[in-house]
Amino acid sequence: MKCSSLVVPFLFSSLALLGVASAELAVAQGCRPGDLELGRQETAEEIIVYCSKVSCEQISLRVRQDIAAQATLQHSLEENDADLKQWAHENEAAQRAALKDATDAIFRSLLAFSAEKSEQNIINVQNELNRRGHGGEAVATSLEKTGVFEGEYARWGEVSGGLKIRLTPGMSVDGIWVALQEWAARAEKQRAALSSAWDTLSSDPEVRQILKDENWYLDFDSLNRGLKPLLAGSFDMARFLSSYGYDPSKWRDSGLQILRRTNQADTNVLAECKLGRLLRIDVRNMNVCNGRLPDPNASDPEAERCASGK
Numbered sequence: 001m002k003c004s005s006l007v008v009p010f011l012f013s014s015l016a017l018l019g020v021a022s023a024e025l026a027v028a029q030g031c032r033p034g035d036l037e038l039g040r041q042e043t044a045e046e047i048i049v050y051c052s053k054v055s056c057e058q059i060s061l062r063v064r065q066d067i068a069a070q071a072t073l074q075h076s077l078e079e080n081d082a083d084l085k086q087w088a089h090e091n092e093a094a095q096r097a098a099l100k101d102a103t104d105a106i107f108r109s110l111l112a113f114s115a116e117k118s119e120q121n122i123i124n125v126q127n128e129l130n131r132r133g134h135g136g137e138a139v140a141t142s143l144e145k146t147g148v149f150e151g152e153y154a155r156w157g158e159v160s161g162g163l164k165i166r167l168t169p170g171m172s173v174d175g176i177w178v179a180l181q182e183w184a185a186r187a188e189k190q191r192a193a194l195s196s197a198w199d200t201l202s203s204d205p206e207v208r209q210i211l212k213d214e215n216w217y218l219d220f221d222s223l224n225r226g227l228k229p230l231l232a233g234s235f236d237m238a239r240f241l242s243s244y245g246y247d248p249s250k251w252r253d254s255g256l257q258i259l260r261r262t263n264q265a266d267t268n269v270l271a272e273c274k275l276g277r278l279l280r281i282d283v284r285n286m287n288v289c290n291g292r293l294p295d296p297n298a299s300d301p302e303a304e305r306c307a308s309g310k
Helices: 010-018 022-028 056-114 118-131 137-166 173-202 205-214 220-232 237-244 248-262 265-289
Strands: 004-009 036-042 046-052
Touching (some): 046 265, 056 137, 118 205, 137 173, 173 205, 173 220, 220 237, 237 248
16 A cells, blocks of 8 residues: 655744644644554654554554565566576577587588598599500590599598587587588588589599499488588578477477566566565655654655666
8 A cells, every 4th residue: 555755844834823733733734534644754844744544563564565575576586587597508408419419420421421532542543544545535534534523522521621620619509500500501512512523523434434443432322411401401400400309399388488487577577666665665654653764855765656677
């Protein structure tokens, strides 16, 4: 229940000269009908009358209730904040675990492709072409194609090995994802160049039989399968991670449940403000009941106003 105080200018006290007692004047110019006067004080300029709709005993009880309610509200705010922080921590841990599984799978795909030991096979093809004769236009063209593939394969090795360098220890989840996206863009470009160079080389009549004799075949399908999830999910980490044990809908739903509570922030802040204002009024009035009058120049808690979000 709202409490109020009343300021009575000394101008009215001059009516005492007309025979009206100051005590009677105070009653006449004091609290509204039905309100109780808790106390009053005089300054050089005014008489301040403190009024309340409830008794001092009720005010004392309400102060205790206000303090308890304020503690409960503050606990609710802190609990929601703690829940949101815990959710964020656990969600990041789940994302980090899925990212580890994803990068492990990509590394396995890269290692399997590199295990073909193409460097030695390239040398063997070049040696065989050179053995077949010098100066022939067909052989020279085949050697040129072999050289192109050799260059693209060397560049692929740089891109492939660069992934581990990009994923530095202690990197945040967002940092890992950005690094993967940047690497995937380079990897896809170089994989396409390497695949094109291989198609050109393996379709060469001079080289085709050598490749068969060397039993050399590059499994681009295996490499493509290893890279496909990252390329398909390059703009959506949650979708990408869903292939590696992360459940986006589960984490989204649990996060929304917490946000529905924390989204009451404006309402809670407004309630906290109003409760704090009421408590300050009640404490002021309880002090007046006990004869401890406030500083006349102190701000009046009843003049305070609460706005949503403030």
